[in-house]
Amino acid sequence: MDLTPDDLAGVVDLFGALTRAECGQACAELAFKRGEDDDVDAFGSLVDEALASYHLVSVADHDAGVDDPLLVVGPTAFPTLPDGATDLPHIMSVPEREVSSETVAEAAEARFREDAVLAVRADDDERIADLLDVSYDLEAWGSVDLASARDRLDDA
The missing domain is CATH 1.10.10 (Arc Repressor Mutant, subunit A)
Known part of the structure; x- marks a missing residue:
């Protein structure tokens, strides 16, 4: 499928x-x-x-x-x-669930920072470019500040 x-x-x-x-x-x-x-x-x-x-x-x-x-x-x-x-x-017998937007944004930010470190260490230019794009989406979507992580990605 x-x-x-x-x-x-x-x-x-x-x-x-x-x-x-x-x-x-x-x-x-x-x-x-x-x-x-x-x-x-x-x-x-x-x-x-x-x-x-x-x-x-x-x-x-x-x-x-x-x-x-x-x-x-x-x-x-x-x-x-x-x-x-x-x-x-x-x-499906699955209840509707709601996770706070703050909790989701924190999880996404933590994952992003981990992914950024891994991409820089691996010198993965394609992943770095993808993460730079994601950083703007993530900032607009959640209340996170990824400027410092973006600077590290830009410098890589």
Whole structure:
């Protein structure tokens, strides 16, 4: 099943937040509804891609009543609903969740700073350029200041 990171963000947005397992279950349900294969490995790769591109943000420290980290819509996402997604809240027994925007912004900022350090250490020009773009989206989306991290990326 071909889903984009924006499609995945749309699915997550239906619930407010999903665990990684719930997100996989949602993708499997979509595949079933469409009569397509539910390739679990592909779903995992798509989640990894969406996290790396900041379409999704993983929040480990939250008050949502589950122990697992939650996936929430990130700063680069333009959530879209894939065909059949509107039925997911009726199919899955997952409550709507809300994670505070401050908590999500803090998680995204921490992840960004880690990614920036790794990109600079690896001298990965492509990743550095991607992160510079993300930094502006992240600042506009959450109440974070990434000027110092952006300066380090610019200097790399």
